Amino acid sequence: MGTNLLASLQEHLHGKSILGIIGVILMLYPLHVTFIFFSNLVKLRKFKGPMALPFFGNCYNSEALSVLRYLGKLRKRYGRVFTFFTFMKPYVVVCEPVAVRRILSDPKTFIKGEDYSKVFNIAFGEGLVTSNGDKHKRDRGLFHKYFIKTNISPFLVHANTIAIEAIEEEIVKKQKVGISYDIEEFFAILALRTFMKFFCGKKFTKDQEEYFTKFASDGSYMVGRMIMLGLPLWSPFLLPWINNIKGGKRKFWSAMKDVIIERKSQIKAGEEPIDDCLSVLMNSENNMTEDDMSDHIITMLCAGHDTTAYFSSYTAYLLAQYPEIQEKLRAEIQDVLKDRTEITVEDISKMTYLNKVMQESLRLYSIIPCVSRQSVDDIVIKEADNLSIPKGVNILIPMFLINRDPELWINPSIFDPERFDGKTDWTSAKHGFFPFGYGTRVCIGNSLAQLESGIFLCHLLLKYKFEQVQDWKPNIFSGISLTTNNGIRVILTQLQS
Numbered sequence: 001m002g003t004n005l006l007a008s009l010q011e012h013l014h015g016k017s018i019l020g021i022i023g024v025i026l027m028l029y030p031l032h033v034t035f036i037f038f039s040n041l042v043k044l045r046k047f048k049g050p051m052a053l054p055f056f057g058n059c060y061n062s063e064a065l066s067v068l069r070y071l072g073k074l075r076k077r078y079g080r081v082f083t084f085f086t087f088m089k090p091y092v093v094v095c096e097p098v099a100v101r102r103i104l105s106d107p108k109t110f111i112k113g114e115d116y117s118k119v120f121n122i123a124f125g126e127g128l129v130t131s132n133g134d135k136h137k138r139d140r141g142l143f144h145k146y147f148i149k150t151n152i153s154p155f156l157v158h159a160n161t162i163a164i165e166a167i168e169e170e171i172v173k174k175q176k177v178g179i180s181y182d183i184e185e186f187f188a189i190l191a192l193r194t195f196m197k198f199f200c201g202k203k204f205t206k207d208q209e210e211y212f213t214k215f216a217s218d219g220s221y222m223v224g225r226m227i228m229l230g231l232p233l234w235s236p237f238l239l240p241w242i243n244n245i246k247g248g249k250r251k252f253w254s255a256m257k258d259v260i261i262e263r264k265s266q267i268k269a270g271e272e273p274i275d276d277c278l279s280v281l282m283n284s285e286n287n288m289t290e291d292d293m294s295d296h297i298i299t300m301l302c303a304g305h306d307t308t309a310y311f312s313s314y315t316a317y318l319l320a321q322y323p324e325i326q327e328k329l330r331a332e333i334q335d336v337l338k339d340r341t342e343i344t345v346e347d348i349s350k351m352t353y354l355n356k357v358m359q360e361s362l363r364l365y366s367i368i369p370c371v372s373r374q375s376v377d378d379i380v381i382k383e384a385d386n387l388s389i390p391k392g393v394n395i396l397i398p399m400f401l402i403n404r405d406p407e408l409w410i411n412p413s414i415f416d417p418e419r420f421d422g423k424t425d426w427t428s429a430k431h432g433f434f435p436f437g438y439g440t441r442v443c444i445g446n447s448l449a450q451l452e453s454g455i456f457l458c459h460l461l462l463k464y465k466f467e468q469v470q471d472w473k474p475n476i477f478s479g480i481s482l483t484t485n486n487g488i489r490v491i492l493t494q495l496q497s
């Protein structure tokens with residue numbers, strides 16, 4: 001009886017002390033946040049920008065939640081460099097191409113900061129997108145050779161087959177011709193099948209495909225929003241998203257484990273070794289733990305899947321709006337291929353108009369609308385009017401705005417592939433056109449994405465005319481990539497043969 005009483009008294013006191021600690025934390029936290037907020041204001045005092053408030057940043061103005069539109073307004077008001085405060089996180093937004101080039105090409109001074117190590121990390125783990133320094137260098141070196149054009153070339157025979165089969169299965173059999181069709185759904189399946197074939201030679205089941213295409217695009221949206229909202233990761237608003245991403249990741253890894261087991265048994269049975277990205281992960285010399293393997297595969301899927309799907313979809317959408325450009329492109333494809341249906345690297349290189357169309361599509365719809373970096377030193381960028389960036393600043397580079405900047409592009413909102421005629425330097429990185437990033441962290445999947453997307457579009461254009469859906473527009477709801485919340489709609493009309 002006596003000991004019971006003592007135990008319950010101890011429990012009571014213990015409960016009280018925990019409540020007390022929580023109370024103190026709740027009281028100190030606002031002070032801590034306010035202190036950080038004002039020290040950031042002092043650090044960024046030299047930059048112009050809208051008024052910000054502790055806890056809310058610029059988001060007391062509801063316009064700030066439509067980030068790209070809001071940043072566009074700030075760009076007009078404050079020039080090419082200005083501040084933007086999400087709820088809890090300040091950024092210096094840099095739209096000056098010369099400065100952007102310097103920032104992206106100096107990964108020692110401008111590292112991938114907390115956006116990557118904390119938020120991206122929830123989905124991507126420690127893969128190529130999030131890592132820095134020697135780890136990044138080593139891992140990039142391991143995968144590099146698979147992404148070179150000459151090594152992608154033999155793989156394209158599969159990309160052709162995947163496109164032809166998917167047209168039959170997803171469009172013809174499901175009777176999508178002649179109606180308003182969300183073509184992003186189609187390209188999402190193509191991109192997933194192509195990615196799996198490229199990465200490890202496998203194909204998912206229909207159910208898995210449905211789940212993982214959704215996971216990749218929802219994950220992109222959620223991670224992008226988490227960065228743009230800048231709320232702390234323990235915030236109750238974010239927990240359902242974080243759990244969702246972690247659940248999807250577990251499911252994907254469990255499906256990939258089956259692929260790994262199958263590969264191991266093939267090796268055991270003495271079958272011809274396969275040299276692909278999966279073999280890099282499984283090679284014992286590379287000392288990869290299960291976590292490393294999972295992080296690399298998920299990174300590649302998330303970085304390469306909905307980017308390619310959206311890129312192909314926006315291009316189809318633009319071609320539907322500009323029938324003359326579409327006709328000219330179709331004529332080029334027919335001229336290069338004659339009666340052949342298998343498209344090769346050489347064919348794509350010969351299709352100069354297709355390449356201009358794809359570049360112009362990437363300009364208007366910057367698939368990665370923004371990237372960020374963090375400065376690890378005080379630095380002055382002399383070539384950009386002595387732009388001075390203090391140590392520890394988060395930098396946001398909104399490629400979406402740079403690519404539509406009226407001071408850089410004539411009639412920026414017009415889809416005009418002829419801008420990319422190679423005669424001016426407008427379209428170069430010097431001028432601020434970085435659809436795949438720049439420097440040592442340029443997109444590793446750059447060639448793969450353009451080749452596969454080129455092949456998908458050629459096959460579709462040879463069978464169908466793309467037409468506009470009247471009064472319909474994509475509602476851009478940007479995540480890491482330029483996702484929409486209403487798909488991307490066109491009407492496919494059968495071409496007369």
Ligand code: HEM
Pocket residue numbers: 104128129140195299300301303304305307308311367368371372434435436437438440441442443444445446448449450
């Ligand atoms: C149209 C399609 C694509 C676009 C527009 C795109 C764009 C980009 C951009 C802008 C970056 C640089 C990000 C930064 O500097 O912070 C990047 C990095 C990356 N991309 Fe892509 N990407 C595409 C397709 C792909 C594909 C197909 C893959 C792989 C299958 C891929 C894998 C990666 C990886 C791993 C990185 C990180 C590279 C590193 O830091 O070393 N991407 N991408």
